[in-house]
Each structure stands twice: as structure tokens, then as C-alpha cells.
Amino acid sequence: MTQEQPTLPILLTGGAGYIGSHTVVALHEAGFKPVILDNFANSHPAVLDRLERILGTRPVLEQGDVLDRPFVEAVLRRHRPAGVIHFAGDKAVGESVAQPLKYFHHNLGGAISLLQAMEAVYLGPQSPGAPTLVFSSSATVYGDPARVPITEDFPRSHTNPYGHTKLVIEDMLTAVKQAQPSWRVGILRYFNPVGSHASGLMGEDPAGIPNNLMPYVTQVAVGQRQQLSVFGSDYATPDGTGVRDYIHVMDLAEGHVAALRTLLERGESFTVNLGTGRGYSVLDVVRAFEQASGRKVPYQLVERRPGDVAQCYADPSLAKKLLGWEAKRSLQDMCVDAWRWQSANPKGYAG
Secondary structure (H helix, E strand, C coil): CCCCCCCCEEEEECCCCHHHHHHHHHHHHCCCEEEEEECCCCCCCCHHHHHHHHHCCCCEEEECCCCCHHHHHHHHHHHCCCEEEECCCCCCHHHHHHCHHHHHHHHHHHHHHHHHHHHHHHCCCCCCCCCEEEEEEEHHHECCCCCCCECCCCCCECCCHHHHHHHHHHHHHHHHHHHCCCCEEEEEEECEEECCCCCCCCCCCCCCCCCCHHHHHHHHHCCCCCCEEEECCCCCCCCCCCEECEEEHHHHHHHHHHHHHHHHHHCCCEEEEECCCCCEEHHHHHHHHHHHHCCCCCEEEECCCCCCCCEECECCHHHHHHHCCCCCCCHHHHHHHHHHHHHHCCCHHHC
């Protein structure tokens, strides 16, 4: 984006959520105008107050459901965003195994609704004709990888309904682009986002019992939960616990900005991994968090969780080559920032 251009509006579905809210900050800092679309099913309205404190201005909010196509279409016509980042959806692996229909309905239905609305607005009469979309995909589309690190040309599969929905949406986007070549699509396969904004004003605030490691660890450290359950201690990994590629949420947010710039400037679609390229075990994270917080994190080893894989970490070199992006923050940074958020907000946004 050159200095001569006006501030470009960018629509973020699920923009009040964990990754979405941090991406709002990164977009604002990069000179874009974020517009949040959210129904607060997996987020908290208080995030708008926190964003206002961080940015010095209150982001635009369009409150509603991405499944409501007429609403989404009206939002697109009102703001005419230069691009859309699609975060909205359900994201817990374990819950998707227990409630598959919920995941297929919300994730697939939401994507279809958004794509139809974008098609109507951007490809209709007197329209700009170049719908631009960054899609929040996941490393779960690689299933249980035969080896690591994972490159983008690995075979795709799935081990749970959540991963299945991401895989199907990727296929939908490929089909849409083949049918209408003017679409510009960036598919970002995240690895494991953790941490929080350095201010401590925003962070991960899961409803109920956390499904992901870091928020559970932080809640144990702050005294909200008694101990951590480590799912599986007999994997073929150095210490027997699952190995993942943990990436700081602000690195991930900045990856979205890089992806958006690339689509707007070059007009070429792509699929890239967003990760650090390094795997850490569950116990590595526990030890790093204990060092960052000065608190002990008691844990117990329990049975494996359905749908989990032994190890999963990225080869992020394509993102560096195509987007000029790479993760900069360390595991220590992730733990320090996560603890700053949790210790200042022991009950999350509700506190």
C-alpha cells in the first residue's frame, strides 16, 4: 500500500476473536482500516474496549452472524472492503469429534454464505470484479503427517471433523477460483497460535474449559485450575508428549497483513504455512512457562485424546519467499506475554 492510497477497509469475519482481534491491531498499524464482523459466539464484546485503548480509536463493528448471507452482503456493500479475512468458525478439535454436525454447519455454512455474498458484491454488475480473500486454514489439513517438517505440497487428510471442515473449505476456494479466475485467494495454514498482545490488554479467553494447551497452562498457573492434563505420554517424540509448532499470535497477525498485501499488490493466489519451523513438546512448553511466570504448573499424564497426532511443525520457507514474512518471537516471548495477559486478567475479558 503506497502513501498516496487512501486507507483501505478490510473486513474481518470473527474479528473480535483471539486471532482476529490481534490481526485488527496489525492491520491498523500497517495503515489499513479494520472492520469487524462478529456475533460474539466465541468472543467477548469487551475486546472492542481493549482495542480502543491499544489503537487510540474504536474499530468499526458490524454485529451479526456470517451464516446470515443477506447481512454479510449488506456489510460488504456498506464498506466495500479491499479484502476479507475469514476467521469466523468453531475451532476446538475435541469438541468437533463430539459435535461434528455443529462444525459442519457453522464452518462450511459460514464459508458458503461469505463466498456467495462476496460473489454477489464483487462479481455483479458495476462491481470491482476482483474479490480478495485471506482464509484462516489450519495445519490439521495435513492429518497425521508421515514426516516433519511439513511443506505445503504434503498430502492432505484429516483426523477430526474440525480439520475436515478446513480441508473442504480449501477445496471450495480452489473450485471457486477455477470457475471465476478473478478471485484472489490466500490460504494460510496456521500451526499453533499462542501468546497475547504485549500490552497485556488482549489475549486468549476461551469459554469454559480450554481446549488448547497454553490457556490451560496459564489458568493453572494463576490458580484457576488445579492441574494440567497432558494427553498422551507414549508418542514417538523425545519425551513422549505431543510436539507442536507454537507461533506467537502477533507473528501470526503480521502474517495476515503480509498475505493481504501480497494479494492486493500481485493478484496471485497462494497457499502457505504460518509457523516457526520448530517443534516443542507439551513438557517443553510447561517448563518454559514456569520459567516465564515463576509459578509451578502441576500436571498429570493421561490417555491420548481422540484426533491428536504425535508431532506437527512447519517448513515456513515458502511464506518467507512469497510473502516476505517470518516469525520473529521466541517461545519465551510467547510465555511471557501469555502470563502478562492471564495474570492481569485472571477471568479473561469478563473480569
